[in-house]
Amino acid sequence: MEITKHEILASVSIVAIMLFVGILISQKISEYQTDKNEIYNKAVKIESSDLFQYGLDTDVGNAFVYGELKAVDTVTYPEISGEYMYVNKVKEHYTRHTRQVKHTRTVNGKSQTYYTTEVYYTWDKVDSDSKTCKCITFCNVEFSNSKIRFPDAQHIDTLYETSKDRWKYYGTDAEHKGTIFAQLKDHTIQEKTKFYENKNIEETVETLSKEGMIFSILFWVFWIALIIGIVCGFYYLDNEWLN
Numbered sequence: 001m002e003i004t005k006h007e008i009l010a011s012v013s014i015v016a017i018m019l020f021v022g023i024l025i026s027q028k029i030s031e032y033q034t035d036k037n038e039i040y041n042k043a044v045k046i047e048s049s050d051l052f053q054y055g056l057d058t059d060v061g062n063a064f065v066y067g068e069l070k071a072v073d074t075v076t077y078p079e080i081s082g083e084y085m086y087v088n089k090v091k092e093h094y095t096r097h098t099r100q101v102k103h104t105r106t107v108n109g110k111s112q113t114y115y116t117t118e119v120y121y122t123w124d125k126v127d128s129d130s131k132t133c134k135c136i137t138f139c140n141v142e143f144s145n146s147k148i149r150f151p152d153a154q155h156i157d158t159l160y161e162t163s164k165d166r167w168k169y170y171g172t173d174a175e176h177k178g179t180i181f182a183q184l185k186d187h188t189i190q191e192k193t194k195f196y197e198n199k200n201i202e203e204t205v206e207t208l209s210k211e212g213m214i215f216s217i218l219f220w221v222f223w224i225a226l227i228i229g230i231v232c233g234f235y236y237l238d239n240e241w242l243n
Contacts, residue, residue: 011235014230040064049139070174070175077169090127092125092126092167098117098118099120101117176195176197
C-alpha cells in the first residue's frame with residue numbers, strides 16, 4: 001500500500017478535526033463531573049440513625065449516610081448453615097461433550113487439514129432456586145428490599161448428590177457496614193440505591209469522584225483508537241480524487 005503526500009495531508013486534517021471534537025466532548029464530560037462533585041460536596045453527611053430519620057422526615061435532599069445494612073427476615077436453606085439477606089443455589093451436572101478440533105499436517109510437501117474428535121467435560125447448570133429477604137434496615141430505618149442494592153453474593157458451599165450432580169450455594173451475609181448516596185425525598189430513598197460496602201463517607205466521596213476521572217481516561221483511549229482506525233481506513237480507500 002502506497003501512501004501519497006495528499007493522503008498524508010488529508011489524514012492530518014482528519015486527525016485535527018477529530019481531536020477538536022474530542023476536546024469538546026471531553027470538556028462536556030469535565031463539566032458534568034464538576035457539577036456532580038459540587039453535588040457531592042454539598043450533600044448532607046449523616047452517621048447516626050436519629051439524623052437519618054430526621055433527614056427522611058424533612059426531605060433533606062442529597063445525603064451520604066453511613067450505617068449498618070441488615071436483613072430483617074433472613075433466608076437460608078436447611079442443608080446449609082447461616083442466615084442470609086439473599087441466598088441462591090445452582091444445580092450442576094457433570095456433562096460429556098465432544099467437539100471437532102482442526103489440525104494441519106504436511107504430506108509430500110503439501111499442507112493438509114484434518115479433524116479429530118475431542119471429548120471434554122464441564123459442570124453445566126441444570127436447575128436453580130433463590131430466596132430474598134423482603135425487608136431490610138439501614139441505619140436502623142426499615143425499607144423494602146428494593147430500596148438498596150445488596151452486596152454481591154459469595155460462594156457458601158458445594159454439596160454433592162452424586163459424583164456427577166452437585167448444588168453450589170451463594171449468599172449475601174445478613175449484616176454489612178457501608179455508605180449510601182441517596183436523595184432523601186418523599187420520606188424515603190430512591191429505588192436501587194447503591195451501597196458502598198466497607199467504605200465510610202469520605203471514602204465513598206473519593207470513589208465517586210474517581211469514577212469521573214476514570215470515565216474521562218477511558219473516553220480518550222476510545223477516541224484515540226477511533227482516530228487511528230479512521231485514518232488507517234482512509235489509507236486503504238481508493239483516494240485518487242485527491243490527486
